[in-house]
Amino acid sequence: MSTRKLGVNLPLAGAGASPEAILRVAEEAERAGLDSVWAWERLMRPTDPIAMGGPGGPVMDAPAQFAVVYDALETLAFVAARTSRITLGTSVLDALFSSPVILARRLATLDQLSGGRLVVGVGQGWMEQEFVATGVPMSRRGAGFEEHLRAMRAVWGPDPVQFDGRFYQIPSAEIGPKPVRLDGPTLIIGSAAPAAVDRAARLGAGLTLVIFDWETVGETIATFRTAEAGAGHEPGSLPVLLQVNGTISERSLDERAPLLGSVDQVATDLERAESLGVSHVFWNSLEEDPLEQIPLIAQLRG
Secondary structure, three states: OOOOEEEEEOOOEOOOOOHHHHHHHHHHHHHOOOOEEEEOOOOOOOOOOEEOOOOOOOEEOOOHHHHOEOOHHHHHHHHHOOOOOOEEEEEEEEHHHOOHHHHHHHHHHHHHHOOOOEEEEEEOOOOHHHHHHHOOOHHHOOHHHHHHHHHHHHHHOOOOEEEEOOOOEEEEEOOOOOOOOOOOOEEEEEOOOHHHHHHHHHOOOEEEEEOOOHHHHHHHHHHHHHHHHHOOOOOOOOOEEEEEEOOEOOOOOOOOOOOOEOHHHHHHHHHHHHHOOOOEEEEEOOOOOHHHOHHHHHHOOO
16 A cells, blocks of 8 residues: 555635635645645536536536635645645646646746645636636637647746647747756646547646546546557556545445445555556545545555
8 A cells, every 4th residue: 555645635615615624624634644635626607507527418507616616726835835745736727728828837836836746637628608708719629738738848848938839829938937847747637538538648648537437447547558558658657546526434335436435445446446557546525524534535545
């Protein structure tokens, strides 16, 4: 268990979100020896029903917690000032809603302020209303998303920075600060669609997945590893992370989803996750208090 990395989402959304709650969770997670705390992005809660997950998804009212979501990067900067060791992760930021130069500089600033503790999880976005509100066409996804990430990496690279793409242009310029590491912070992409999985491997990025069942996750990881090898990367070198939506319980459950249930049940599941090449697991307790989850997650470190 010594290489197992475990984390917890910060309480930055919904009725329980507050600066005090965020700090309590971050400080207690570090004190308990957890490896990471995570923030995610949501711009709004539309009052009309939305297609969950994007066009073609089930149409329903947006979750109530979408109405109040603290900004992920400001939240992590706030946490960085009160912690010293724990990894600070985004899972995920909707990259297309910011220009590559602006987002890359904000991320590099946070990486510097935290002493290189940042893991950058990004996605394309899926809620149509957010694309309308930010003035970005949904057609920008796919090729535009890939170009956005390439442009951000250019900003993180040596000066002078210059990028000339189909969607984004950066005139020759000096742009700083740079991230702590020369190759930039660890970059992971959130998606399970085959094209997105292939894109992550092609870009040399890791993968972050929400787990619902073992079969789907296993197939996605296998696809990712095949794409990883096809892109010329050393097999197993790109990280795979799992987000678990739900809570660990005090008692065993007869019926449960993967990586949920009692500590003993989850410990067995973690071995299965490791056999699939998963290096990092973190829990999003949704409407429950993540502070109560920290001692249970800490037990899983062995």
